[in-house]
Amino acid sequence: MTPLPGEKTLPNALPQTTATQVPLRRLQRTMDARHLIMIALGGVIGSGLFLSSGYTISQAGPLGAIIAYLVGAAVVYLVMACLGELAIAYPVSGAFHIYAARSIGPATGFTTAWLYWLCWVVALGSEFTASGILMQRWFPAVPVWVWCLIFAAILFTLNAISARVFGEAEFWFSLVKVLAIVALIVLGAAAIFGFTPLSGEHPPALLLSNFDTGEGLFPNGFSGVIVTALAVFYAFSGSELIGVAAGETKDPAKNIPRALRSTVLRLLILFVGAIAVIAAIIPWQEAGLTSSPFVDVFQYVGVPFAPDIMNFVIITALLSAGNSGLFSCARMLFSLAEEGHAPQAFTKLTKRGVPLFALSVSILIGLVSLLTSVIAADTVYLVLVSIAGFAVVAVWMSIVASQFFHRRRFVREGGVVADLSYRTPWYPLLPILAFVVLLISVVAIAFDPNQVAALYFGVPFVGACYLYFWLRHGRKGKQQSPRIDRESAPAE
Template identity: 80%
Template sequence: MTASNRSAELSNVLPETAATQVPLRKLQRSMGARHLIMIALGGVIGSGLFLSSGYTIHQAGPLGAIIAYGIGAVVVYLVMACLGELAVAYPVSGAFHIYAARSISPATGFTTAWLYWLCWVVAIGSEFTAAGILMQRWFPGVDVWVWCLIFAAVLFGINAISARVFGETEFWFSMIKVAAIVALIVLGGAAIFGFSPFSTVHHAPVFFSNFNTPHGLFPNGIGGILVTSLAVFYAFSGSELIGVAAGETKDPARNIPRALRSTVLRLVIFFIGAIAVIAAILPYKHAGLTNSPFVDVFDYVGIPYAGDVMNFVIITALLSAGNSGLFSCARMLFSLAREGHGPRVFAKLTRRGIPLVALSVSMVGGLASLISSVIAAETVYLVLVSIAGFAVVVVWMSIVASQFFHRRKFIQAGGDLKTLPYRTPLYPLVPILAFVLLFISLVAIAFDPTQIAALYFGVPFTAACYLFFWLRYGRKSKATGDAPLVMSAEDAEELDESTTA
């Protein structure tokens, strides 16, 4: 097929409302595998590990926390295995919402996009607030809102320059967090066996004696592990950012699978390794009583100025997560506009291939979320947080369901599995198992009083998205349903051009 014929075919994929409205520009494929890995790690490794891991140990017990994170790691692997096939088959920006639109229905893609956008908008606001509070350790005279505006301006500037600048920044942000985790695992692991070269106090080997608590291996029973598992699913959210960045990745057929495999492996090592070390050194009842168990472990092994070091690392982690979240929000709005299911102005790109309008609206949304956390914490912000927590699991469910239906359509169309650059293993077991586990986690929320609000607000919001789509675009609206089941990076770039031209 010639380039001109392929462009003509791709231009028929989307509705006419998305065509011929904005300048002929496209997203730039400027990020490699190392950028993707660090973007995913940047979205995942944040306050959940550095601040909340102690609570997890306190709730489930030392061994129970490791089991809970192990369950979470299995689910992440299943979701990433499904995402890999989709991202390589259709490497476009805002990826997994388009997968849902093509493989399930346009309304599902629309709903997935808005759920994910809202999830990160809420996260952006909370990351700014938390970072501003931590800055008061060093600058108590500066109000939190001042730091929030400074951080917002910095992250907006990073995202507005180019995708490569974003990727490089996120790479180094994530490197700081990874260095802190590796230091904890290595130095804390040595301290477990009695080696603490930096400490002036000689600590006897503790081995894993803390695992056998006065109340047994599972002090709060199996229920404590199950409730913690729900929180762990949320702690691993952000790994799917690799799919969002698919449209700006060089050689996606090679780099996306590499990034997915490396990300899952590193998450397993970092999360489970860090939890194991913390649980071995800190008594489980003490682990959830301080701001950061990392500070306690670094104090134990004799790291000077442990509090200040971890304060810097945690601020970096928060800004890294906010950076990834802002990137994701902008690409979701851009993708919706390109599909014809959002304001066309969101599809406008700068000369450097940045969806600046979508980026600006996402930043405004993040700041609005921040303001609501101050003036309407018990009403508006509660609703936003509840929907955001619900969205994580629902988006993952849409990814695995999209892979299931995409593979089935591919086979029914006579496709040869050998031609797929990356294949989800053990199909259909992997997507089915992932969907079932995620669905069980949603059902289990109903039995946890602290999380049930996610269902109260998340389910009606999802229904409202479907209803709005059907009223606005019709139940028979088509998005990318007629696109090729597998696209090369060149096809995806031509699709970008034909739908933003």
């Protein structure tokens, strides 16, 4: 396309759009780096850490659990390093499938989008249900389905007002979770050394006594660590939400790299720190039997009303993850429609730049997935959950593969790597290493009976998406030109 006067055409940049292609309403760039960080943390920190971390320790042992989370954090860094370059090169909303469509092929982009959308739609139903069950601690007479509808209405409203309101809500939701984890790390670390000012019992210093399991460093063998590491990959899912929000971020070239670096560092400190403290205080044989290791640790250090406090924190964590998930679902449908791969009704925006129809459909399908968990738990819901679990690693694989092909094409078409606002380090080693590690994790799922259903249903779903796309659009397909703000395009 002919550039505007004074405008340069960049290698491998998104095609510029003409005035006739740009509607009067568009997504608004209203979010800062702090919003991106908390959106990513909101998507990652959920019931997995607050409720299931004890099971992780019981499977891998104290040291093994820490190693598994360190490996998970390393993989997150690899994926985020690739995501940074792509998110600035393609600063559009719901960007994962844009990366894949431009760098690999439109069929891959189409499949990536529907995988990720389904992943979060299924998660919505789970978050609402779990929140409703926890609310019964305080309101046992109120049915769970009532709380599900209340929470769905709250999250829908927060998302429907504007991206800025969503970002602010997610900031405060996530802050509650982060403060709870920081409190656990600080108070728990003090208790490990025998300092428990809140406790009337004042237990002695534990130091590293729990790490001496009596059965070696890895009481269930190193295979327990490997299986746990696979589960940790899923626990870290949500960190990629920064890419979904790229199209509604102020100054993407500045704020996206800052958010990526901060997110990886904070996840490393929060997750590994929390696991280390829990492993040091709760014996590994008992860790898998507790309903919430956070409650046990807070009671150990003498925090009053620990069960009620953690009930509130966990509900907040669930709603935070649901809030981020609903945002992601709406932007994925919006972006798919812009590409011509979903009904054009999904591109309609409110005056404040919110894809309201896409948002409405996403919340409704989320509630439908909730219903399937009740009326078809062993059939439809099992399939949905399995595909959703497979989708996490599949999307990460598409991100690192997209970065590899994006950079190669950028250089081939005359681009200068030094001119990129953000460069994935150690190219091409980093994306290749990330892809291989993720591929190994997918293959390893076949040997875990608790996760193998993800392959049984996930792989056929991917094949069906490719087949549908090729039958409808042909092998090459067709691509629209997504809107981007010219001032946020990569600078030469």
